[in-house]
Amino acid sequence: MNDARANAMHFPVADNVAAMEGSATLAAAQVAMDLRERGFDVIDLSVGEPDFNTPEFVKELAWEGIRKDVTKYTPIAGLKMFREAIASYFGEQFSTDFPPTEVAACCGGKQGLFNAACTILNPNDEVLIPKPYWVTFPQIVTFCRAKNVFIDTEETDFVLTADQVSRSITDKTKLLIINSPNNPTGRVIPADEMRRIVEVCAERNVYLLTDECYLYFAYPPSTPFTSASLPAELRKYVCVGGSFSKTYAMTGWRIGFTIANPEWTAAMVKLQSHSATHPTSFVQYACAKALEDVAKTVDSVRTMTAEYERRRDWLIPALNEIDGFNCAMPEGAFYAFVDVRKLLGDEFKASADVAEFLLRDAYTVVTDGAGFGADGFIRISYATSMENLHKAVDRIKSTLSLSKRGRSV
């Protein structure tokens, strides 16, 4: 085929999409899957997905929804019962008082984030994103042709402060995107600091998108905090992104929600009316009914959280015993964010080399921090069994100690 013909067949991907990068976390998971298919005994610590099954009572409620023929279109913003259940559950758990009309259902937390960003950003608006960040945030901003402005948070041990936000705001800043409890660091912004951050933004007319998909995974003494509990005059600047994926081990069900002021909500509903329309009707039904049963929901979330905490308590000290690893105790989510900069030298030039080495020599998949804007770190997910964690730590320890490659320590 001649060059002219080959070029003529080159698919003209839209600029907005061409400018985006694929997901680094999904790429790591794909490598693990490929190796496993080829028969290797791979331990995958790259997953951002609970290893629990969806609670039985939620599954039963989905069947109930189907049997009741909740199988047709619902309103774009979601079933009335879904919106009411979110408002009432939040009221019960966090003393919030937003009305159900400020809730909109969407297909997973990710779609909520997309809806929120696309309905507020114009080209060249500046968007503040604390670093390290969840991989998707800058990509959504890029898609909107807005400008990513990163806030380095290493000086405050990866916990964003109001002062850092205040110093980063310019007259072009439109939005701040925050995720707490955080993926990848596991850090949690304390409630009083979070409030100050919102106040600083509100004073300067900057909006906030707070991704709360790990809301319930905050380990004592940290406590879950939702920006939906702020007073109305602050809340009007905030869109809360919520998800059932992690909290209720429902990643495949694709259901989430946003909580935002009526105008922001209306814009998101308008956008969604021309894309996904709404999340699956009987899934909305199951989630609404599950939330109505507060005791069962609280109990199943508590059981999962306690298990993550048990794993964390074992894993972090074990990781810190590995020569060249340094890991602060995460306060939430289910990730250990390990500083491997002491391992960097002649052979390990970057954390990507460490991740590759662990994959090739220890058959253990971890995620390179560079994808989160933190070269020199690797992310280890503990959303996997204790047995796997023990095995992985043993493998990493022995493989690294056999190899003296790249040590500057």
Ligand code: PLP
């Ligand atoms: N936000 C963060 C920080 C995440 O880690 C994830 C998933 O990994 C999501 C949002 C999206 O979750 P979902 O779309 O499954 O609700």
